[in-house]
Amino acid sequence: MIHNSFSVTMNFAVAFALFYLITVESWRVHSQEPKKLYVNMTLVNNARETGAFCLDGSLPAYHLDRGFGAGEDNWLLQFEGGGWCNDLKSCLERAKTRRGSTNYMTKYETFNGILSNNATVNPDFYNWNRVKLRYCDGASFTGNRVFNNGTTKLYFKGQNIWEAIIADILPKGLGKARKALLSGCSAGGLATFHHCDNFTKYLPTNASVKCLSDAGFFLDGRDVSLNHTMRYFFKSVVTLQGSVQNLNKNCTSAMSSYPDLCFFPQYVLKYISTPYFILNSAYDVFQFHNILVPPSADPHGHWNHCKKDPAACTPTEINTLQGFRLSMIAASKPIYFYSNRGGIFINSCFAHCQSESQDTWSGADSPRIINTTIAEAVGDWYFCRNKSKAIDWPYPCDTTCRNLIPVLHNLIP
């Protein structure tokens, strides 16, 4: 039994790594991009003072492309995503990769989608200072402890990495920002929920500060075997890394019996006072494959055909997916119904991360809801040009999707 649950959790972490590497990245490589913008890495030397190191002890890093013209005093920060590690074994493995060490990262990052400097692709943010915060701690920038048993040392210092990066860029102009947006995708989208209000506090009180989560609205949902797989997984991440002390205090005191649940966006959302935009697919492929139907909940692989191709799902499976969509809509009520300053874009695609690539951000054939692209929806909300709350009709109504599914069969064992 112990062995089983261990390998179940491991499968989960490995599945995410595979998912990200095979699906999202190969999809990006093969998509057609105009001239690419490569941005140099900056190592954060002041991180030494607080021991804010990556898992392996290397210095954390970010990439900054300077704003210009009217955007000179505006700042967009984006947390990189890439799953989590939840035990010593998976974190040790991660420490030897670009997900846990700047030593293995590309020194130049491509800035695309919301990070693009091309006004056609990114009309609202192209001339802002744009910063990509590299992810190397394995817990969405929330950890704060060191594991050291004499032979093995691992740094779980994501919270300190966040603070060290902010301290490094404040004097570069962030401290005088007029407008700012904290964004991120996947594990990086989750990080925005945990740092949004703290980000606001560093900026001038008269600055306009908002936050955007892309594919970071991970639900505390039951899987198809009725187990809380994701809840167990996040609990193990948060416990290993000592993250609870860094979660929203109002949330953890309200949920004092289960403070680790505040790692889930749906519980912390109502305690965040900064204006928020939630961008997510109702059938987010990561959540479908790992929260709703993790391999442990479908040991015989009954869902494999449906995971590969939504058109091959049985009516019962579609019903289950529609139930998941409804849970997501219910969880986003604090924004959809009760927030005047919030925005939302929940489409019915099989996608994961839609703000980082031109294909899904603003292209001629990008996903739309009522003919509005994601770039337009986020811009309308940020600049208060228009109400920006849209939830698409359920699958299969949306014909504008760029589903990830065609390459997903690589994932299935």
Ligand SMILES: *[C@@H]1O[C@H](CO)[C@@H](O)[C@H](O)[C@H]1NC(C)=O
């Ligand atoms: C539920 O999932 C957890 C984590 O994956 C696992 O440890 C546990 O054994 C599962 N429970 C059941 C009843 O399958």
Ligand SMILES: *[C@@H]1O[C@H](CO)[C@@H](O)[C@H](O)[C@H]1NC(C)=O
């Ligand atoms: C900006 O993007 C548009 C649309 O993709 C493209 O046609 C144009 O060449 C790009 N400009 C530059 C300088 O890359």
Ligand SMILES: *[C@@H]1O[C@H](CO)[C@@H](O)[C@H](O)[C@H]1NC(C)=O
């Ligand atoms: C990139 O950054 C490194 C380290 O700061 C520096 O040595 C290198 O010259 C930079 N490259 C360019 C093209 O600016």
Ligand SMILES: *[C@@H]1O[C@H](CO)[C@@H](O)[C@H](O)[C@H]1NC(C)=O
């Ligand atoms: C330290 O922890 C690592 C990882 O769990 C383990 O492999 C190693 O045997 C431990 N060393 C000691 C001295 O306990």
Ligand SMILES: *[C@@H]1O[C@H](CO)[C@@H](O)[C@H](O)[C@H]1NC(C)=O
């Ligand atoms: C905020 O106040 C400072 C100091 O009064 C001023 O220089 C700056 O222009 C103001 N920023 C905005 C966005 O109004």
Ligand SMILES: *[C@@H]1O[C@H](CO)[C@@H](O)[C@H](O)[C@H]1NC(C)=O
């Ligand atoms: C941001 O959060 C950290 C950790 O809780 C805290 O030490 C810091 O003072 C906060 N920053 C501001 C400006 O409040």
Ligand SMILES: *[C@@H]1O[C@H](CO)[C@@H](O)[C@H](O)[C@H]1NC(C)=O
């Ligand atoms: C958090 O709690 C403090 C102290 O009780 C309260 O002043 C503040 O308004 C709360 N914030 C939110 C967003 O609920």
Ligand SMILES: *[C@@H]1O[C@H](CO)[C@@H](O)[C@H](O)[C@H]1NC(C)=O
């Ligand atoms: C959708 O928007 C595009 C460009 O924004 C426009 O050319 C097209 O006419 C619109 N289509 C509909 C059906 O409104």
Ligand SMILES: *[C@@H]1O[C@H](CO)[C@@H](O)[C@H](O)[C@H]1NC(C)=O
């Ligand atoms: C605001 O949205 C409505 C419909 O959603 C549209 O008809 C109108 O043109 C938009 N206004 C602006 C200024 O974009």
